[in-house]
Amino acid sequence: MTKLPIQIRMSETKKAKPLSDELVFGRTFTDHMFIADYTEGLGWHDHRIVPYEPLTLDPAAIIFHYGQTVFEGLKAYASEDGAIRLFRPDENMKRINLSSDRLCMPPVNEELALDGLKQLIEIDKDWIPKSEGTSLYIRPFIIATEPFLGVAPSSKYRFIIILSPVGSYYKEGIHPVKILVENQFVRAVAGGTGTAKTAGNYAAALKAQEVADAEGYSQVLWLDGVEKKYVEEVGSMNIFFKINGEVVTPALNGSILDGITRKSILQLLRHWNVPVNERKISMEEIQTAHVNGQLEEVFGTGTAAVISPVGELNWNGTKMVVNNGETGTLSQKLYDTLTGIQTGKIEDPFGWVIKVTEDVKTNA
Known part of the structure; x- marks a missing residue:
């Protein structure tokens, strides 16, 4: 795989990490994020990992007025063997490009985007929770940033990836x-x-x-x-x-x-x-x-x-x-099998899982 050259600016202060049993979905974010910009005629450029911080956008940016944006959702899992695993991330990169095509947005290089994600996870790997049912939720998204009030596709975009340690999506968990x-x-x-x-x-x-x-x-x-x-x-x-x-x-x-x-x-x-x-x-x-x-x-x-x-x-x-x-027998079996494959507890016969790194420290 081609290594994506990325500028890295590390956060000077580290946030306090919540305990695994205190995690709720989508409320806590890690120390860093990945960003790349797109300019028509130049393509994607200025790939960087920077501290997680607010964005500055022009009030006339097309995203605010015409909703030209796409996103994805995937997870990274900490395993008992110390490896970080991603579940079918290539499919997410394919789908964000399919979504982008429907919204008249430029495609990302799927291989390079995945490499950028891996580098971000390497930096914030200590944020991956280890308790049963927890994971690191990954949100890649693209927004139109050109300041223009005409109804037309933007000529400028920003591709961002943020990370969030999460527990169960529903408070009921696996319960119906x-x-x-x-x-x-x-x-x-x-x-x-x-x-x-x-x-x-x-x-x-x-x-x-x-x-x-x-x-x-x-x-x-x-x-x-x-x-x-x-x-x-x-x-x-x-x-x-x-x-x-x-x-x-x-x-x-x-x-x-x-x-x-x-x-x-x-x-x-x-x-x-x-x-x-x-x-x-x-x-x-x-x-x-x-x-x-x-x-x-x-x-x-x-x-x-x-x-x-x-x-x-x-x-x-x-x-x-x-x-x-x-909870039905089949539902439980599917849950146990899929989460087992995702976390490395069960053999992956389909080649779905990609390892980010072989060793990771995780918070309890």
Whole structure:
């Protein structure tokens, strides 16, 4: 791999690191961040690692007015053997470029971006928590920085990577969560930006999430934006249903994010010879399966939560309790296997894991 030449400015002061049992998702950030700038005609330049600090941007920067931005999410794991592991980071770099293409943004060199990430992790490796269920969350993102109020793609961008030690995404952890099926609002439609990981998709989901929170639900399950009939995805994860022995998940249709954890779970299930089907699935079908006693398990998949069992679905006021509100056998097996591969406790037969370094000191 080509080594990316990076200017490094180390932080003069170090932040206090929280204890692992005090970690919440996305609230604490490490001492440093990676930055690169893009100028039309020059390309990406000035790659640097600097202290984590506020950004200075022109008030007319396009990001503020037209939302031209994309992002990714992945994790680094500390292992019992002392190595730092990344789970399929090449897939994240591919996807950020797919998202960028949809938003008319320049691609990053995937190999060099990954090398920049590795160098950043090497510097802030002491921030990686070691306790069960913890990890170092990685947020690469690109923003449009040209000061211009015309509606057009920017000629300048900034690529940034920040790091955050995290515990479980949901306070429930691996315990089942309650999901509210959304019938009023629409997040994305085919031909829109649903397949891109861009800020606008998440801003569009905030109102529905606010309603779900008020009713005591952890997340929103989105239906298709045309008929409001077919299941698409949950706000922070893809969704799977185990119906009468078969695992069904919505097929990618142009408005569903192509999740990396989703892709990995499908590969695992097929490796185990579990029947899997990627297709359209309606809420009517799910409700019928529930009434007939065939809705055996429901779970979400995503980088943040990994596997999130669903214990209840609420659709139009009808509550469907899944597997007595308990974590299903398959959900638990998938969680244990995937996290085992990610942390090096289980052999990786797929070549998903990349080691950053062979030895790391970690905080408890």
